[in-house]
Amino acid sequence: MNAALRTTAAALLTALVIQIWTAPAIAAEDVEATGKDLTLIFRSARKVISDSQDLINDASKGDKGLDATTVIERTKANYLAAAGKELDLNDDGSPAAKARAAMLSAVRTTIDQAQPLINEPGKGFKGFLPAVFGGRVASSFSTSMAGTFSIKLTAPKAYVRSRANRPDEWESQVIETMFKRADYEKGKAYAEAVPVKGRAAYRYILPEYYGPSCLGCHGEPKGEVDVTGGKKEGAKLNELGGAVSLIIYQ
Numbered sequence: 001m002n003a004a005l006r007t008t009a010a011a012l013l014t015a016l017v018i019q020i021w022t023a024p025a026i027a028a029e030d031v032e033a034t035g036k037d038l039t040l041i042f043r044s045a046r047k048v049i050s051d052s053q054d055l056i057n058d059a060s061k062g063d064k065g066l067d068a069t070t071v072i073e074r075t076k077a078n079y080l081a082a083a084g085k086e087l088d089l090n091d092d093g094s095p096a097a098k099a100r101a102a103m104l105s106a107v108r109t110t111i112d113q114a115q116p117l118i119n120e121p122g123k124g125f126k127g128f129l130p131a132v133f134g135g136r137v138a139s140s141f142s143t144s145m146a147g148t149f150s151i152k153l154t155a156p157k158a159y160v161r162s163r164a165n166r167p168d169e170w171e172s173q174v175i176e177t178m179f180k181r182a183d184y185e186k187g188k189a190y191a192e193a194v195p196v197k198g199r200a201a202y203r204y205i206l207p208e209y210y211g212p213s214c215l216g217c218h219g220e221p222k223g224e225v226d227v228t229g230g231k232k233e234g235a236k237l238n239e240l241g242g243a244v245s246l247i248i249y250q
């Protein structure tokens with residue numbers, strides 16, 4: 001290696017080391033707020049898809065007017081209604097601000113890519129379900145924030161349909177031993193500093209429950225085939241159905 005190359009290599013290495021050392025520093029006391037905020041953006045976006053199921057599955061319509069800009073506007077409105085404050089999109093350079101922007105970008109990408117399906121005329125049920133949308137947003141977000149944040153939709157082991165959503169050991173532990181406990185406060189998230197694959201991280205997980213609109217697919221009778229071709233879980237109203245799980249690497 002000649003001298004110039006060595007200098008370049010050394011500079012690159014230094015830059016890399018600095019980047020790793022200064023990688024996302026969410027202070028421990030900010031973990032809950034960041035977790036609450038990011039999962040709320042995720043859920044606000046998914047609610048748009050949930051509220052639009054009849055429109056999406058309307059075979060008589062081509063263009064549904066459900067483009068990315070519309071979905072993002074409605075996401076912001078859902079966020080405002082749930083949080084009582086506007087979604088903060090100021091880029092102050094913080095990891096949390098980057099993550100908020102990345103979540104909206106993931107929504108945009110997912111909706112852009114789904115346009116041909118959403119607008120397909122003559123087709124009724126399209127399988128563009130809230131959980132499918134959520135899974136794609138989660139994977140797009142986690143790819144773009146690789147090594148800093150990742151988000152995932154999961155469920156109790158006995159209920160999980162998509163392999164990609166299977167709970168890992170930590171998620172399963174929290175779901176089975178805390179969220180499912182009769183005296184666990186409903187809707188309360190749980191956060192913990194715990195390494196993920198050997199890397200220091202904070203984890204934040206928020207339980208979700210089956211409402212009336214979910215039971216047509218996830219309810220009783222157990223094993224009956226639902227409209228998606230999957231098997232109903234036999235779940236009951238208000239039962240724990242899933243969780244949104246966030247990792248913030250330290």
Ligand code: HEC
Nearest residue numbers: 131132154155159160161162165209213214217228241242
């Ligand atoms: C039209 C049928 C249908 C309805 C209604 C429905 N789901 Fe699902 N749900 C599915 C299917 C199918 C999957 C698997 C999606 C995939 O393959 O990614 C799924 C996946 C999920 C997951 C992710 C874990 C897993 O099993 O892969 C959760 C959590 C979930 N649903 C909760 C809900 C909740 C809560 C509601 C109501 C607000 C609801 N679902 C309404 C069909 C439905």
